[in-house]
Amino acid sequence: xxxxxxxxxxxxxLSFRNWSGSVEVLHGIDLRIARGERVALVGESGSGxxxxxxxxxxxxxxxxxxxxxGRILFGGRDLDAMSRTERRAVRGTAMSMIFQDPTTALNxxxxxGTLVHEVLKRREPAITAEEARRRGGDILREVSxxxxxxxxxxxxxxxxxxxxxxxxxxxSLINEPQLLLxxxxxxxxxxxxxxxxxxxxxxxxxxxxTSVLFISHNLGVVREFADxxxxxxxxxxVERGPxxxxxxxxxxxxxxxxxxxxxxxxxxxIPEIAERSDSFLAPMVAxxxxxx
Amino acid sequence: MRILTRLSIRLATTVLxxxxxxxxxxxxxxxxxxxxxxxxxxxxxxxxxxxxxxxTLHLDEPLFAQYAHFVGDLFRGDLGxxxxxxxxxxxxxxxxxxxxxxxxxxxxxxxxxxxLPLGAISARYRGRWADHVIRVLxxxxxxxxxxxxxxxxxxxxxxxxxxxxxxxxxxxxxxxxPVTGFMLIDTLIAxxxxxxxxxxxxxxLPAFALSLSGIGQAARLTRANMIGTYEQPYIEMxxxxxxxxxxxxxxxxxxxxxxxxxxxxxxxxxxxLGNAFLVExxxxxPGLSRYGVGVxxxxxxxxxxxxxxxxxxxxxxxxxxxDLLVSVINPRIRYAERSE
Amino acid sequence: xxxxxxxxxxxxxxxxxLILVGFVVLTxxxxxxxxxxxxxxxxxxxxxxxxxxxxxxxxxxxDVVGRDILSxxxxxxxxxxxxxxxxxxxxxxxxxxxxxxxxxxGGWTDYILMRITDVFLSxxxxxLALAIMGLLEPTLLNGMIAVTAMWWPWYARLVYNIAxxxxxxxxxxxxEIIGGGRMHVMFREILxxxxxxxxxxxxxxxxxxxxxxxxxxxxxxxxQAPTPDLGSMVSEGTRYLPDSWWLTVFPGxxxxxxxxxxxxxxxxxxxxxxxx
Numbered sequence: 001x002x003x004x005x006x007x008x009x010x011x012x013x014l015s016f017r018n019w020s021g022s023v024e025v026l027h028g029i030d031l032r033i034a035r036g037e038r039v040a041l042v043g044e045s046g047s048g049x050x051x052x053x054x055x056x057x058x059x060x061x062x063x064x065x066x067x068x069x070g071r072i073l074f075g076g077r078d079l080d081a082m083s084r085t086e087r088r089a090v091r092g093t094a095m096s097m098i099f100q101d102p103t104t105a106l107n108x109x110x111x112x113g114t115l116v117h118e119v120l121k122r123r124e125p126a127i128t129a130e131e132a133r134r135r136g137g138d139i140l141r142e143v144s145x146x147x148x149x150x151x152x153x154x155x156x157x158x159x160x161x162x163x164x165x166x167x168x169x170x171x172s173l174i175n176e177p178q179l180l181l182x183x184x185x186x187x188x189x190x191x192x193x194x195x196x197x198x199x200x201x202x203x204x205x206x207x208x209x210t211s212v213l214f215i216s217h218n219l220g221v222v223r224e225f226a227d228x229x230x231x232x233x234x235x236x237x238v239e240r241g242p243x244x245x246x247x248x249x250x251x252x253x254x255x256x257x258x259x260x261x262x263x264x265x266x267x268x269x270i271p272e273i274a275e276r277s278d279s280f281l282a283p284m285v286a287x288x289x290x291x292x
Numbered sequence: 293m294r295i296l297t298r299l300s301i302r303l304a305t306t307v308l309x310x311x312x313x314x315x316x317x318x319x320x321x322x323x324x325x326x327x328x329x330x331x332x333x334x335x336x337x338x339x340x341x342x343x344x345x346x347x348t349l350h351l352d353e354p355l356f357a358q359y360a361h362f363v364g365d366l367f368r369g370d371l372g373x374x375x376x377x378x379x380x381x382x383x384x385x386x387x388x389x390x391x392x393x394x395x396x397x398x399x400x401x402x403x404x405x406x407x408l409p410l411g412a413i414s415a416r417y418r419g420r421w422a423d424h425v426i427r428v429l430x431x432x433x434x435x436x437x438x439x440x441x442x443x444x445x446x447x448x449x450x451x452x453x454x455x456x457x458x459x460x461x462x463x464x465x466x467x468x469x470p471v472t473g474f475m476l477i478d479t480l481i482a483x484x485x486x487x488x489x490x491x492x493x494x495x496x497l498p499a500f501a502l503s504l505s506g507i508g509q510a511a512r513l514t515r516a517n518m519i520g521t522y523e524q525p526y527i528e529m530x531x532x533x534x535x536x537x538x539x540x541x542x543x544x545x546x547x548x549x550x551x552x553x554x555x556x557x558x559x560x561x562x563x564x565l566g567n568a569f570l571v572e573x574x575x576x577x578p579g580l581s582r583y584g585v586g587v588x589x590x591x592x593x594x595x596x597x598x599x600x601x602x603x604x605x606x607x608x609x610x611x612x613x614x615d616l617l618v619s620v621i622n623p624r625i626r627y628a629e630r631s632e
Numbered sequence: 633x634x635x636x637x638x639x640x641x642x643x644x645x646x647x648x649x650l651i652l653v654g655f656v657v658l659t660x661x662x663x664x665x666x667x668x669x670x671x672x673x674x675x676x677x678x679x680x681x682x683x684x685x686x687x688x689x690x691x692x693x694x695d696v697v698g699r700d701i702l703s704x705x706x707x708x709x710x711x712x713x714x715x716x717x718x719x720x721x722x723x724x725x726x727x728x729x730x731x732x733x734x735x736x737x738g739g740w741t742d743y744i745l746m747r748i749t750d751v752f753l754s755x756x757x758x759x760l761a762l763a764i765m766g767l768l769e770p771t772l773l774n775g776m777i778a779v780t781a782m783w784w785p786w787y788a789r790l791v792y793n794i795a796x797x798x799x800x801x802x803x804x805x806x807x808e809i810i811g812g813g814r815m816h817v818m819f820r821e822i823l824x825x826x827x828x829x830x831x832x833x834x835x836x837x838x839x840x841x842x843x844x845x846x847x848x849x850x851x852x853x854x855x856q857a858p859t860p861d862l863g864s865m866v867s868e869g870t871r872y873l874p875d876s877w878w879l880t881v882f883p884g885x886x887x888x889x890x891x892x893x894x895x896x897x898x899x900x901x902x903x904x905x906x907x908x
Binding site: 305308309310312313315316317320321427428431432434435436437439440443444446447451452559562563565566567569570573574584585587588589591593596597599600603604607608611 | 747748751753755756757758759760763766767839843846847850852853863866870873874877881887888892895
């Protein structure tokens with residue numbers, strides 16, 4: 001079973017050392033993503049969802065003062081057993097990431113074409129500029145960019161946020177990674193643009209067979225996207241199950257609070273969880289897993 | 293197109309500031325206690341001679357008219373006669389300025405070529421020993437005037453280990469016909485490769501002494517800017533794509549940090565021009581310094597005003613060039629229009 | 633304030649800076665008591681002991697007329713520190729007022745004041761000071777005027793930038809709405825926000841004033857003999873290189889110690905007081 005999972009996180013803990021001792025941020029997370037599966041990790045800011053993505057990526061481990069324990073199997077390989085160099089080799093090739101604000105995540109002093117070329121070099125160091133341009137053009141067309149030539153010749157600040165988001169999706173998939181980490185993708189964008197690009201991303205990962213770990217604070221956003229959902233609260237998974245099950249039958253009090261906070265119409269923004277409640281600390285609820 | 297607009301705005305501002313400099317210098321020169329005519333002629337001149345001089349210098353006219361004469365002469369490239377050398381000030385400056393500029397330009401190149409990478413290394417290894425060493429060293433280089441560094445370098449590398457010449461611009465055995473006044477260029481024009489190397493050998497130590505505090509400034513500034521850049525999302529993005537730390541530093545963090553750094557480094561050019569006075573004294577460099585100090589001690593009004601005007605103009609032009617350079621590097625200025 | 637002190641005392645670099653500056657200030661204040669030859673601050677001549685290398689009697693050697701270099705360095709610190717205090721206590725208020733007026737009032741006031749500032753900034757500082765010194769008599773007082781004239785624009789620039797950023801902040805708008813006058817808003821609301829930056833800059837500048845003043849006197853245009861001055865000491869000594877190295881090296885090191893000390897403190901202060 002492990003062999004067919006793209007990602008298998010077991011008892012993941014994270015703590016930070018500071019002057020006065022150490023603070024635990026993640027208290028033992030278990031999470032699995034099967035090949036080609038789209039999984040969402042949902043919780044408010046500070047719940048530990050973003051650091052989880054960065055631990056999978058391996059950048060958190062390089063942060064001074066951070067202590068990570070537990071097992072992370074990526075395609076059956078133990079990430080902890082890998083050297084720093086080996087882990088870096090995985091990034092950008094077998095694993096890639098999409099960030100919250102596409103415009104600030106694209107380096108302002110290079111053209112999109114150059115950035116695409118750089119990313120392609122991660123898998124094929126010898127790739128020529130012409131070949132990179134051709135491949136870049138192809139993938140940009142896949143994210144419904146009609147005039148890829150112009151986009152390749154542009155700088156990020158010359159393009160709209162939605163356009164940059166498509167560029168970022170394209171870049172993240174161009175090396176055919178097994179796993180895509182998406183950290184609040186498009187939260188910085190208009191709600192309608194965000195919805196459009198999410199649909200695009202969904203279609204694309206589906207056709208490429210990419211597994212996705214989708215990090216969000218908004219259950220509403222992941223409804224159309226994810227096969228399964230993990231709800232995280234203060235460094236603990238409180239409920240997990242297929243998307244439909246979570247929406248139809250939320251059993252954990254915190255999940256219910258999150259669902260109640262989904263903006264009714266189109267309004268974006270961070271849903272406010274009105275109160276902290278002791279009931280949020282109730283044990284985890286696991287729905288029957290229908291692996292697909 | 294954006295660049296042209298920007299350039300013309302900058303050019304206009306420069307002219308305006310230069311005009312302001314002329315007013316400032318003119319005012320300083322006129323409000324000094326004592327009669328410039330009397331100062332120019334010395335205490336033994338007769339009252340009639342002084343009166344004659346007052347008319348020649350237009351000192352008998354109202355202040356505004358005096359300024360008009362001053363600016364009029366300035367536009368004709370006439371800075372008056374130096375009382376110190378009895379030659380036109382422009383001739384004097386034309387003779388001494390190239391040597392100073394040669395020194396300053398080379399020091400500027402060293403400042404950028406050494407200072408920027410040092411700052412980048414410091415930022416890349418932030419908090420580690422390389423960073424601490426660079427920070428302390430660069431803080432030391434900005435903490436002593438260039439004449440102190442010049443003395444230290446001369447002692448170490450000219451007297452104790454005679455690697456570099458103590459003074460002069462070129463070996464005495466080599467004679468180069470002056471064309472531009474820049475020894476490095478004139479030797480090449482004369483086709484004297486040995487002369488070029490000798491000139492380079494002579495200019496190296498003074499230029500390095502002059503550049504030391506600039507290197508410190510540039511490194512400290514680059515470090516600060518680059519640390520700011522490291523907090524940008526596009527750096528995390530580069531890390532997420534698995535680029536090596538070295539590649540991230542050199543390609544993703546350095547270039548964006550370069551833009552704000554270069555702008556300020558243009559301002560540091562002013563310090564180089566001023567400090568050249570100090571370094572030239574130690575190395576007996578035949579530049580503007582000896583002339584400048586000479587005319588100041590002689591109260592040579594025309595020459596002082598002329599020298600200050602020329603140095604300020606040089607500084608403003610240097611800044612203009614830096615600004616242009618920055619606009620070329622910075623795509624935000626080159627392609628500010630937003631498509632789509 | 634307390635936090636600042638804690639951080640200054642907790643960072644090895646600023647502790648070194650405090651030690652160096654403490655040394656400079658103490659020797660300057662107590663020169664009369666600790667200088668081995670207090671009378672050597674003046675025009676004393678002792679040709680028997682002229683140009684002697686460092687020894688037990690003269691720790692840092694003697695100059696060409698036989699005066700103890702260590703004693704003269706202590707007295708020179710006194711002159712340098714006095715100069716720094718005078719220059720900064722004149723230049724800072726001028727710069728602050730100009731910067732506040734230009735930044736807060738804006739419009740033509742802004743344009744005219746800042747263009748005047750630009751004019752001063754576009755003459756290389758040392759050259760401006762040189763020109764002023766050249767046109768005036770080279771005395772200590774005129775030296776102070778010259779250095780002050782080149783210094784205030786930097787404070788104007790600094791305060792101007794902060795004032796412009798702060799004037800659109802909520803607390804300033806609130807003060808205006810409840811009827812705070814221009815003077816009140818400028819000096820009571822905006823100025824306190826400039827204080828950390830001003831303090832940092834003054835600490836760093838104290839060192840740089842010493843540096844510039846020594847440069848002027850190095851060129852023979854600053855403090856005049858027999859008043860001891862580090863710049864003139866180096867300048868006299870260069871004629872006796874390389875044999876009488878102590879004539880230049882020790883006064884040069886004395887400048888470095890003082891300026892480095894102030895810079896170390898200023899550097900740490902900057903990180904504490906201006907987090908961005």
